Amino acid sequence: MKPTLPATLLHTLAPWRNAPAWHIAFSGGLDSTVLLHLLVSLAKIENLPPVSAVHVHHGLQVAADAWPAHCQSVCDSLGVPLRVMRVQVRPGASLERAARDARYQAFMQIMGAGEVLFTGQHRDDQAETLLFRLLRGAGVRGLAAMPEHRPLAQGRLVRPLLAFSRSELEAYAHQHQLQWIEDPSNVDSRFSRNYLRHRVLPTVTERWPQAITHLARTAEHMAEAQGLLDELALMDLQRADQPSAFPWLPLPSLALAPLRERSDARQRNALRHWLTPLTRLPDSDHWAGWYALRDAKNDAQPVWRLADGQLHRSGERIWWLPSSWSEFSHAPVSWPDAQNPLELPGNGQLRFAGKAPSGVLVIRYRQGGEVIEVPGRGHRDLKRLLNESGLPGFVRGRLPLVYRGEQLLAVPTLAGSWASSMDHGQLHWLPQTCDQGLS
Known part of the structure; x- marks a missing residue:
């Protein structure tokens, strides 16, 4: 005998029973109404976390203005x-x-640490998602459709009804005499999902009655395949995750040589995995920017521009720069007391380790042609010193230079590449960190 809907759901909920709280995304529609009723019923016989509901009002149609009151009535009951x-x-x-x-x-906004948000998507929704993404040419990750659970803010988003069909939810709702909202926009075939739901899938299921179940099963297979691809990506990224010569530079980066050893397909797989938390990625037809960056000459500084930032190459290393990296002011900054650290607008912190120079100092940024005195080497061109250090080109425009009057007095120490003048301490620069908006 097939297990009842409540029994199957209780088994699905097992990993989340120790969460501090459960939230339900409650639209007032069939799916979330059934889910809410199920959880409240289970809470009467099982020891479950406290349950609350959240209704999001989009304000996109007049009919929706009455929905919060309906949801409140259901929750009160x-x-x-x-x-x-x-x-x-x-x-x-x-x-x-x-x-x-x-x-x-x-x-x-409502998620606390370790808390769970449940949403009501079911098997039919999963089939629609797979078909929709298939028609858009999605890859394996896209065809895995909706995961059963994923991180959300400080907690988890869980879809506990993916194993159930819409007809099963309707049967439960009628059995318990539940009332729900029918969103008028759900029958508007101008929306792609509605077109699939009302025009395409009925025709398909007329010929293949088990099509929705089989499509949902395909999504499960794709999710498993994606898991294997993720494992392969982690293996390849582990080889490329070699220490940078500039550990103080708070930007994601990888060594290029280990990636080059892999096939083009494995390179793309590893980069997708690495870049997915950082930016929206191009489809498979638009990776020419990666090949151009990878194959450029060693003295070039190629850039691959993506939706939310840029991938830069410096020598044999690639660096991710989020869009916010360029958001800082080049205006000079006065440093009246160099004994204290200086916060640079959008560019981290500057401080002297040891004795600080006397007098009023000013922070400026490179214009070209700067010269600095290096102990034992005399006056040296700053550009040549930076070339010797191997500092990536995208950092050089942000490098804070300390002036007293018109004299370039100090440049941040770059991994011991050169020493500052002996009459003051070492200048250290802590660039803007990822926590401050670079990632």
Whole structure:
């Protein structure tokens, strides 16, 4: 005999039963209404974390103005606290995606450490997602469709109903006489998912009745395949994750040589894994920028521009620069008391280790042609010294230079490449960290 819906759900929830709190994304529709009722029913016979609901009001249609009151009524009848969050949906090419982004931004605001947010997507939604992404030419990761769980803010997002069909949820709702909202936009076939749901899948299932189950199973196979690709990527990235000559530079980077030893496909797989937390990636037809960067001559400084930043190459190393890296002021900064550290606007902190120079100092940035006195070597061109150090070109424009009057007095010590003048201490620069917005 097939297990009941509550029994199967309880088994699915087992990994999350020690969470501090459970939240339910409650739209008031069929899926989330059934999920809320199930969890409240299970909580009466099982020791579960405290349950609350959150309703996100997008304000995209007049009918939606009545939904918070409906959700409040349902939650009151079940004894569940409800939080209503109103969001602004940014206009864009895809209204569906913009609404989803706004919704998940709201969910992230309520998540405490270790807490779980449950959403009500079911097997039919999974089949639609797979088909939608297949038609857009997605790769293995995209065809894995919606994961059963993933990180969200400080906690986890969990989809506990993926094993159930919409018809099973409808049967449960009718059995328990549940009332839910029917979103008028769900029948608008101008939206791609609705077109698949109402026009394509009914035709497919008429010929192949088990199509939705099989599509969902394919998504599971793709998720497993993606897991193997991730394991392979981690193996390749471990070889490339060699220490940089500039450990103080807080930017993700990899050694290029170990990547070159791999096939093009394995290179792309490793880079996708590495870059996914950092930026949106191009499709498989737009990787020419990577090959140009990889194959450039050693003295070149090629750049691969991506959606949320840039991949730079310096010598035999690649560096990720988020878009915010360039967001700092080149304006001179006065340093009246060099005994104390100096915060540079958008560019980290500067300090002297040991004796600081006397007088009022000014921080400026490179214009070209700078010369500095190096103990034992006399006056040296700064550009040549930087070339000797191997400092990546994208850092040089941010390098703070200490002047007293018109004299270039000090440059941050770069891994001991050269010493400062003996009449003052070493100048140290701690660039902006990833926690401060570089990642």
